[in-house]
Amino acid sequence: MYKNHSEKVQKIISGILDLKEHTKDLLSSIEKNSDLNAFNSISKDVVEKAASVAEKIKSGKHGKLAGMTVAVKDVISVKNEPLTCSSEILKNFKPLYDATVVEKLLEEDAIIIGKTNCDEFAMGSSNENSAFGPVLNPVNKNRVPGGSSGGSAVAVAAGLCDASLGTDTGGSIRQPAAFVGIYGLKPTYGLVSRFGLTAYASSFDSIGPFANNLDDLSAILEVISGEDKKDSTSSGKKFTRESLENLDASKLKIGYPKEFFGKGIQSEVKENFLKVIQKLKSAGIEISEVSLPHNEYSIAAYYILTTAEASSNLARYDGVRYGVRDLNSTELKEMYEQTRSIGFGKEVKRRIMLGTYVLSSGYYDAYYKKAQKVRRLIKNDFDNVFDNFDLILSPTTPTTAFKLGEKTNDPLQMYLADVYTTSANLAGIPGLNIPIGFDNDNLPIGMQLMSNQFCEDKIISFAKILENEMNLS
Ligand code: GLN
Numbered sequence: 001m002y003k004n005h006s007e008k009v010q011k012i013i014s015g016i017l018d019l020k021e022h023t024k025d026l027l028s029s030i031e032k033n034s035d036l037n038a039f040n041s042i043s044k045d046v047v048e049k050a051a052s053v054a055e056k057i058k059s060g061k062h063g064k065l066a067g068m069t070v071a072v073k074d075v076i077s078v079k080n081e082p083l084t085c086s087s088e089i090l091k092n093f094k095p096l097y098d099a100t101v102v103e104k105l106l107e108e109d110a111i112i113i114g115k116t117n118c119d120e121f122a123m124g125s126s127n128e129n130s131a132f133g134p135v136l137n138p139v140n141k142n143r144v145p146g147g148s149s150g151g152s153a154v155a156v157a158a159g160l161c162d163a164s165l166g167t168d169t170g171g172s173i174r175q176p177a178a179f180v181g182i183y184g185l186k187p188t189y190g191l192v193s194r195f196g197l198t199a200y201a202s203s204f205d206s207i208g209p210f211a212n213n214l215d216d217l218s219a220i221l222e223v224i225s226g227e228d229k230k231d232s233t234s235s236g237k238k239f240t241r242e243s244l245e246n247l248d249a250s251k252l253k254i255g256y257p258k259e260f261f262g263k264g265i266q267s268e269v270k271e272n273f274l275k276v277i278q279k280l281k282s283a284g285i286e287i288s289e290v291s292l293p294h295n296e297y298s299i300a301a302y303y304i305l306t307t308a309e310a311s312s313n314l315a316r317y318d319g320v321r322y323g324v325r326d327l328n329s330t331e332l333k334e335m336y337e338q339t340r341s342i343g344f345g346k347e348v349k350r351r352i353m354l355g356t357y358v359l360s361s362g363y364y365d366a367y368y369k370k371a372q373k374v375r376r377l378i379k380n381d382f383d384n385v386f387d388n389f390d391l392i393l394s395p396t397t398p399t400t401a402f403k404l405g406e407k408t409n410d411p412l413q414m415y416l417a418d419v420y421t422t423s424a425n426l427a428g429i430p431g432l433n434i435p436i437g438f439d440n441d442n443l444p445i446g447m448q449l450m451s452n453q454f455c456e457d458k459i460i461s462f463a464k465i466l467e468n469e470m471n472l473s
Pocket of ligand 1 (some may be wrong): 122123124125146147167168169170171172174200418
């Protein structure tokens, strides 16, 4: 119907596309595809909003994202809409303010279509940990869509909106983007404000866009990035599309880490990846093997540090201030215990317990402090590579989308789905998933491009070469 947002706007202006009717069609399409379970809720008055944005577009005075339908992961605050984090404990909670990212989208006349299903409190790799049931992969409904931002990825892949926001603490944008075959970017930590994002692991969490083309993805990044006084970790830096124009991406030096091809990688993922490397070489791109020697410790460090942060962040859900409260208890401590026992799902409880354990006196030095040191070593590995290279290319995930239920009884196997993604969060650097082809079961394969902090311009302009000239998938 249209290949990107600029074309959509053109079609609205020339009268070929009626935004109001088109948005109505989208809502019925969401309804028809309710078996995918991608949405937790639909925003109020979406059609009315579409009609008023259409007027703005016709008047010639409108924002950069006018008429773009954007779905928002249900861990990000949209004023007066449910914010459940896909958890029983926040089932009826409605926030009183917009997250900064949402405020920025609205300022540019985007249409927030609804809140998307996800793993509870963004903890998971398959979107099977949601209190509202699993999300299905539209490519093959017996497969998971990846997690934790599964609903956001599926909403875009199934054509239920133009783009969406997800969050990535250890891979939750890149991995589902890979599993459903679209673009998904985890920005540099501090580039996009976290104000209004429900914290899972505050020193890892980032908000980023999903889209089916790079133009829309970079348009959203331009809007949501930049300084925010309400987030003390906001860097003050901003991504601009203009920066892409000054870059000759064909001159960038690319490395691919030799440690990423050991055991556990599906042969078709490896073959497709090596094919891309070959194509790049033949196109004259400078590309060679690099080393990230501490990557093998990234999953361990990630799960120690993030569970520690989660155990602290989730202490606030005690039935006193937010969401659900157990009304049968007769005294305070019992009420806390009952509320948390009933309100949190299995994986969230597991992580609170793990986090409490690694922070407890006697174990703090052995686990938490040691993991902090490993985090530094992982960051140093990246710094060493980026001294000589502009970008790192790797598979996004070791396998394509696995079957629903396949890993639910084995948390360790589930955690290993993040073996290529967690290190970017440990180091605070950006990563983009690019769809590069399909395996023998026709499931999408993704490739990840990483750069040094705040070099999203290099990632996106190089990805554009791949999108336009390499004919990957
Ligand atoms: N899958 C990882 C986890 O379970 C990452 C989650 C995320 O990035 N939010 O923690």
